[in-house]
Amino acid sequence: MLLSLILISSLSFTVMPSHSNQCDFLDRDAIRTMTPARLAVDFLYMRAQFCGSVSDYDAAIADLNTAIDLAPDSPGLYLRRGQMYLGLYEWDQSLQDYNRAIELAPAYADAYFNRGVLYYSILQTGQALREDALADFRQYLELAPDGEHTGQAAEYVAKIEAELTVAGE
Incomplete structure (x- = not known):
């Protein structure tokens, strides 16, 4: 069950308006080549987004901490965690994460x-x-x-x- 959720959360879509069936947009090869760590990071990110949407910022931050341990050079993870810290009024932590995201990707x-x-x-x-x-x-x-x-x-x-x-x- 968990693996199914991870796979579903990791699907990537390509916009191809000539297809009428939404399933034609699935990039199945991308799923086959994803590492377990990448699948876990994607799952944790999506779960953190959900937790944040219901104001469970502590749970979101815990998931993002784990994701960052697996992918420490991902600026998007730091950006999202910075947003979650804002929800907890932890301005310094938020600023630190935004700075790290910019350090990793100056054009972000x-x-x-x-x-x-x-x-x-x-x-x-x-x-x-x-x-x-x-x-x-x-x-x-x-x-x-x-x-x-x-x-x-x-x-x-x-x-x-x-x-x-x-x-x-």
Whole structure:
């Protein structure tokens, strides 16, 4: 049963609009070549997402800790764990994970966006953090001009620029 859940959670899909049957999209070869460790990481990640969606952040973090032990160079795991730490109001841990995600993948736009939100919304004490947030939102926009958070990042940039202008007067 557990193996079935792991396999189901690890399926990768390819968009091929010419097929009418959704099962044609399954990349069955990818499943055959996955290592048990990779399957475990994918399963733990998905279970952590579920736990986070029901606000069980401790369980999510425990799963992500195990996944990180298996795949310590995966920036997505650090990003997700940083988000879970936010749910527990553990700002320093969250910041540490966002920094690690960026260290592992300097072009990982979502890590910059999340760190910018942390700097701006949570740690909003002092002008230096505003400037750090502004730099992160600008970096996100540079890396992902059509990304999922582009609108929000642009709004943050405008808001922070206005705040810094007022503060400088």
